[in-house]
Amino acid sequence: MSPSARGRLGRLVAWLPLRDPLALAGLAIYLGFVLVALLADQLALRDPAEIFYDADYRLLADLPPGPDFLLGTTSLGRDVWSQLVHGAQSALLVGVTAAVMVVGIGTLVGLLAGYCGGLVDTLLMRLTDIAFGIPFLPFVIVVSAFLEPNLWNVVLAMALVLWRDTARIIRAQVLSLRARAFVEAARATGSSHRRILFVHIAPNVLPLSVLYGSIAVGWAILTEASISFLGFGDSGTISWGYMLQDAYASQALSRGIWHWFLPPGIAIVLVVAAGFFIGRGYEERLFPRLKG
Amino acid sequence: MVLGRHARGLRLAAGKAGQLLFVAWAIASLLFLIFRLMPGNPLAAFIDPSFTAEQRVSLSRQFGLDRPLFEQYLLYLWNLAQFELGQSFFYRQPVADLVLGVFPNTLLLTLTALLLAYGVGLAGGALVAWRRGGWAEKLILPLVLILRAAPEFWLGMILLAIFSFSLGWLPAGGTAVAGATSVGFFERVLSIEFLRHLCLPAMTLALYLVGLPLLLMRSTMLEVLDEDFVTLARMQGFREWTVVVHHAARNALLPVVTAFALGIGYSIGGNVVIETVFSWPGLGRLLVRAVQSHDYPLAQGAFLLIALVMVTMNLVADLLYRWLDPRVAHVA
Numbered sequence: 001m002s003p004s005a006r007g008r009l010g011r012l013v014a015w016l017p018l019r020d021p022l023a024l025a026g027l028a029i030y031l032g033f034v035l036v037a038l039l040a041d042q043l044a045l046r047d048p049a050e051i052f053y054d055a056d057y058r059l060l061a062d063l064p065p066g067p068d069f070l071l072g073t074t075s076l077g078r079d080v081w082s083q084l085v086h087g088a089q090s091a092l093l094v095g096v097t098a099a100v101m102v103v104g105i106g107t108l109v110g111l112l113a114g115y116c117g118g119l120v121d122t123l124l125m126r127l128t129d130i131a132f133g134i135p136f137l138p139f140v141i142v143v144s145a146f147l148e149p150n151l152w153n154v155v156l157a158m159a160l161v162l163w164r165d166t167a168r169i170i171r172a173q174v175l176s177l178r179a180r181a182f183v184e185a186a187r188a189t190g191s192s193h194r195r196i197l198f199v200h201i202a203p204n205v206l207p208l209s210v211l212y213g214s215i216a217v218g219w220a221i222l223t224e225a226s227i228s229f230l231g232f233g234d235s236g237t238i239s240w241g242y243m244l245q246d247a248y249a250s251q252a253l254s255r256g257i258w259h260w261f262l263p264p265g266i267a268i269v270l271v272v273a274a275g276f277f278i279g280r281g282y283e284e285r286l287f288p289r290l291k292g
Numbered sequence: 293m294v295l296g297r298h299a300r301g302l303r304l305a306a307g308k309a310g311q312l313l314f315v316a317w318a319i320a321s322l323l324f325l326i327f328r329l330m331p332g333n334p335l336a337a338f339i340d341p342s343f344t345a346e347q348r349v350s351l352s353r354q355f356g357l358d359r360p361l362f363e364q365y366l367l368y369l370w371n372l373a374q375f376e377l378g379q380s381f382f383y384r385q386p387v388a389d390l391v392l393g394v395f396p397n398t399l400l401l402t403l404t405a406l407l408l409a410y411g412v413g414l415a416g417g418a419l420v421a422w423r424r425g426g427w428a429e430k431l432i433l434p435l436v437l438i439l440r441a442a443p444e445f446w447l448g449m450i451l452l453a454i455f456s457f458s459l460g461w462l463p464a465g466g467t468a469v470a471g472a473t474s475v476g477f478f479e480r481v482l483s484i485e486f487l488r489h490l491c492l493p494a495m496t497l498a499l500y501l502v503g504l505p506l507l508l509m510r511s512t513m514l515e516v517l518d519e520d521f522v523t524l525a526r527m528q529g530f531r532e533w534t535v536v537v538h539h540a541a542r543n544a545l546l547p548v549v550t551a552f553a554l555g556i557g558y559s560i561g562g563n564v565v566i567e568t569v570f571s572w573p574g575l576g577r578l579l580v581r582a583v584q585s586h587d588y589p590l591a592q593g594a595f596l597l598i599a600l601v602m603v604t605m606n607l608v609a610d611l612l613y614r615w616l617d618p619r620v621a622h623v624a
Contacts, residue, residue, distance in 0.1 A: 022433075022434060022437075126314070129311065129315050130318045130319065130322075133319055133599060133603040133606065134319060135560075135598045135599050136561060137562055137564050137565070138594075138598050139595075141564065141579065142323075142326060222441075222443055225443045226443060226564075229443070229445050230564070230565065230580055232583070244449070247449075248569070253456075253457055258453070261446075264446075265442065265443065265446035265449070265450070268443055268446065269438055269441045269442045269446075273437055273440075275441075276440065277437065280437070
């Protein structure tokens with residue numbers, strides 16, 4: 001690994017954007033989000049799918065927030081708070097798996113296209129053009145409806161399109177790195193292509209991948225919410241999008257049941273905005289360097 | 293050989309048009325594959341069990357459903373080229389008529405929202421850049437990021453709950469009151485009733501979209517404000533307002549114009565959820581309904597039209613960028 005690459009990789013870890021207040025807030029939200037998702041079973045207090053009745057077997061529907069049901073109940077007598085907490089679990093799952101796939105595919109395509117050039121570059125970039133021509137949400141709808149509607153198919157459909165941005169950016173970065181002195185030096189001393197690509201070049205584009213990853217987490221959570229809201233989501237999973245769809249379909253809006261449809265939306269905003277804040281924090285540190 | 297500027301421009305446009313055709317072909321082929329990979333009878337994609345025998349025979353022949361897959365594919369492309377998209381199961385009408393019928397609604401919604409978002413975004417971005425580090429920047433930047441992080445349909449739900457259900461100011465969905473008689477297109481679209489229905493969905497979409505032009509305008513303005521010609525204008529004694537609007541903002545517009553063109557394509561694809569929340573009879577809602585009711589030809593047709601708009605706007609954005617910025621044209 002070249003000294004500059006090791007230095008930059010080290011900075012990536014050591015340089016969590018701690019001085020930027022927004023990015024710091026983002027990191028704090030992420031931390032809380034992950035904790036809630038991991039401790040969901042303890043925090044939920046109740047089974048999110050269970051339907052509750054009172055002592056006279058009357059449905060406990062549309063209860064306002066109170067000590068028993070922290071955020072009240074749904075029109076079918078389910079506990080909103082427990083659903084909210086369990087929603088964090090599926091959001092984390094979707095966000096992280098989708099981001100890893102998107103960034104993985106995008107980085108690999110960008111590295112290969114930028115480094116190999118020629119026919120490989122042309123083919124991969126035409127593939128990227130096609131991905132840019134695919135309307136994202138309609139594609140996810142069609143794919144997840146025709147395959148079995150479950151969480152993994154939604155993630156797969158997202159990954160099949162969203163890698164396009166990462167690929168283009170990484171390719172451009174590799175093109176400029178390929179001509180740098182330390183890569184020339186590695187080539188002159190007889191390093192193999194694989195070594196140059198993965199040991200010398202890849203660590204230098206990694207910060208960009210992380211940047212795009214932190215944004216992809218948000219996109220994935222938003223998209224899953226939209227898909228669930230439209231009714232094409234995994235019917236066996238409780239997600240924030242499913243909660244909002246449930247509230248919308250049960251006329252929570254016209255009945256003014258704010259404590260039902262506000263919390264899931266706020267949760268989505270917090271987590272997605274946290275990704276953006278962290279992304280911006282990184283961006284402001286990375287880009288002056290990348291321009292040089 | 294040295295080509296004139298016009299000849300070079302034409303050749304570039306032709307090359308880009310070729311690229312558009314290639315991408316459109318690839319997406320159409322991908323869609324063909326997805327629809328053929330569907331579990332069950334391959335005929336199911338085009339023929340509903342409830343069609344009459346006559347309809348079946350005629351559709352089978354038109355789409356060559358009794359022939360080998362490759363021939364079907366060629367026929368599919370041939371039909372597409374003529375905008376022949378088959379028959380909707382649900383509406384029992386040609387898909388082409390249905391998608392083109394609702395397209396103006398989607399276009400109106402998208403353009404209204406984009407114009408609103410770009411108007412507010414450009415002014416806001418210029419202001420934030422000009423008053424760099426001020427309270428406006430500290431307040432507006434997080435707010436804009438939060439708006440971008442909110443699911444569009446949730447923003448719509450909140451606006452609905454406030455303006456429609458709590459205050460009763462605006463209608464909750466659709467484009468017209470029930471029982472309204474249809475008149476000419478422009479008369480309908482310019483009626484107070486239609487505009488009242490347009491308010492909430494357009495506002496929701498605009499709120500979601502405002503972040504991009506604002507952030508873009510801010511960052512390009514920051515760059516432009518540092519450039520020599522702006523300093524020169526200041527030194528020449530122009531008023532600050534004149535410098536900001538006439539010298540800096542004009543030159544900062546380039547990436548924004550491109551983003552606007554791209555925005556048309558992306559929003560038409562993303563409108564799916566907003567149209568569903570507000571029961572707006574547009575292309576996205578048609579797609580959702582078609583997929584829900586397994587109306588495959590309609591789903592395919594709606595998807596293809598959305599994709600076509602997107603690919604075209606990608607091309608327009610690309611050409612606009614090159615046309616507006618001579619530096620890019622010379623490098624390419």
